[in-house]
Amino acid sequence: MNENLSIRFGSLELSNPLVAVSGTFGYGFDYEPVIPPEIFGAIVVKGTSLEPWPGNPPPRIVETPAGMLNAIGLENPGVEVLVEEYLPRLAARDVRVIVNVVGKTVEEYVGVARRLQGIEGVDALELNVSCPNVKAGGMSFGTSPAAIDNLVGAVRAATDAPLIVKLTPNVTDIAEVARAAEEAGADAISLINTLLGMAIDVDAGKPVLANVVGGLSGPAVRPVALRCVYQVRAATSLPILGLGGVASAEDVIAFIMAGASAVGIGTALFADPLAPHRILSDLAAYRARYDEWPVGRAHL
Amino acid sequence: MLDPSREGGPEVFGARLVHNAPEGRARRLLLVVEEDIAPVPGQFLQLGVGGGGETYLRRPISIADWDGARGLLELLVLPVGKGTGLLASAQPGSIIDCLGPLGRGFDLDAAGPIPVLVGGGIGAAPLVYLARRLAERGCPPLTFLGASDHPGLAGEKSLTALSRGVVLATEDGSRGATGMITEVMLRNPGELEGATAIMACGPRGMLAALKGMARERGIPAYGSLEEHMACGVGACLGCAVPMSRPESGKSYLRVCADGPVFPLEEVILA
Structure with missing residues (x-):
């Protein structure tokens, strides 16, 4: 990988700013050989719970203008399968791995963090307090500064790993939530998770998704994500993993200028699996314009 | 396998x-x-x-x-x-x-000497290549093709050339027998005599009927499912189909990566 694309994201040195985001890249291997996991600065593996979660009934996805809604419901085989099956395979590869952690209760989040404590190949944890598609936990933690404080504090005490808190845009004041995460001991913020939305099948006269509502992602959400990154950068000093609708190198630079020092790509992989290759190639030209990555440059 | x-x-x-x-x-x-x-x-x-x-x-x-x-x-x-x-x-x-x-396609080794192919509407599409490969192995299939009406039938010409026989049905009777293809199969049970496997693609209702037919006859049945997809490679878990026998917290399979072809006994088609 091109060395001059490297960037510091908190305590992690990434080979480049591009990160495959949780829920869009499985455990790193589904897109091989089209997208080898090594091309990313880091990958965030699927949201992982203490016990297996079955996920929501179908239909789980629907296309929307410049994006899609999903209501997967955090289907995952649980932390034990992650540790036994996927992390050893990832440890054999030259890629930084961030584990997205989910739970219905504080104790479940803490349980996952404890199980991952000291496991080889886990570079950071990303606390998912922002999934709109599960009935308990998820977004209910991320919309309340008090709940964030309680959860982040408890997980902080259970792990030495860098702790990233992934925020939802479905709040009135995202800066307030980010400050709560910072005060509770988070090492970094990632944002945004999906925007709550829905679609209706007018022929059937009912919602398209079995879960009724789902999370909107794709280029449609990019301006919202950029705004959130900008606001959180202004409100905290934590490093930011910015994501939401990123599909080009220009998008990556825009998120960096808004304040991100790592930039996620997700839904764009579905539309164009060659997008990461193209972005990294184009990023080299952007990088050459600057002495250092222009993190936060757009702040006046 | x-x-x-x-x-x-x-x-x-x-x-x-x-x-x-x-x-x-x-x-x-x-x-x-x-x-x-x-x-x-x-x-x-x-x-x-x-x-x-x-x-x-x-x-x-x-x-x-x-x-x-x-x-x-x-x-x-x-x-x-x-x-x-x-x-x-x-x-x-x-x-x-x-x-x-x-995705995972049809297992040619599971077809046996007398495979039966069943296509509903545009679902006939993957059966053309399947019939070609079966014919190359010396096991040309017996093929049943159905649709709502004549313009809804797909692949008829190719499948006629590649199969040992073709039975056609349309719900409005504009081509072949009148009725759904699975009804026509039930009306002519002799046609399935000796069949070693059913391989199908079409609407879920058709696949559900075939699942029952195959179970009664004790022959394996495989169906290719259609579903909206995002990634298509197994990463996003968007194209879930319920498993007949959930196991240890896992209730769904991915149509894109675990299928699109499944043994029909393994999935819930309702």
Whole structure:
């Protein structure tokens, strides 16, 4: 990988700013050989719970203008399968791995963090307090500064790993939530998770998704994500993993200028699996314009 | 059992459209492919359809036929929405953006000497390539094709040439016997005498009826499922189908990566 694309994201040195985001890249291997996991600065593996979660009934996805809604419901085989099956395979590869952690209760989040404590190949944890598609936990933690404080504090005490808190845009004041995460001991913020939305099948006269509502992602959400990154950068000093609708190198630079020092790509992989290759190639030209990555440059 | 998916995984390639002609209500697309994609029957491609933001995701389309010697790929596309509408109206000379081949196809070794193929509507598409490969192995299938009406039938000409016999049915009686294809099969039970496997693609209701028929006869039945997809490679878990026998917290399979072809006993089709 091109060395001059490297960037510091908190305590992690990434080979480049591009990160495959949780829920869009499985455990790193589904897109091989089209997208080898090594091309990313880091990958965030699927949201992982203490016990297996079955996920929501179908239909789980629907296309929307410049994006899609999903209501997967955090289907995952649980932390034990992650540790036994996927992390050893990832440890054999030259890629930084961030584990997205989910739970219905504080104790479940803490349980996952404890199980991952000291496991080889886990570079950071990303606390998912922002999934709109599960009935308990998820977004209910991320919309309340008090709940964030309680959860982040408890997980902080259970792990030495860098702790990233992934925020939802479905709040009135995202800066307030980010400050709560910072005060509770988070090492970094990632944002945004999906925007709550829905679609209706007018022929059937009912919602398209079995879960009724789902999370909107794709280029449609990019301006919202950029705004959130900008606001959180202004409100905290934590490093930011910015994501939401990123599909080009220009998008990556825009998120960096808004304040991100790592930039996620997700839904764009579905539309164009060659997008990461193209972005990294184009990023080299952007990088050459600057002495250092222009993190936060757009702040006046 | 051999893993009926392609070794080496999918690739991204451009295929040049050289022919686009009607086949009933569907379009028959012929494309030239430089890469040796060597698909398994039942596998599919994720096709970029252009069209800007209104059609952001790719469209999963079955491989209807593949001529490796000439690098010729055949697709049958029924225009049902914006994305398939764009594909169906693509002009010869244009390059179609393809990801694939994807998924687990039909297991040819499970077909036995007397395979029965059943296609419903545009679901006949993957059966053409399946019938070709079965015929090459000396086991040409007996094929049942059904649709709502004559323009809804797909693949009739190719499947007639590749099968030991073809039974046609339309619900309005405009071609072949009158009724749903599964009703016609039930009315003529002798046709299934000696069948070693059922391999099918079509609406879920048709597959559910076949599941019951195969169970009564004690023969294996395999069906290719259709589902909306985002990634197409198994990463996003968007195309879930419920498992008949959930196990240790796992209740769903992925149509794109665990299928699209499943033993019908393994999935809930209702």
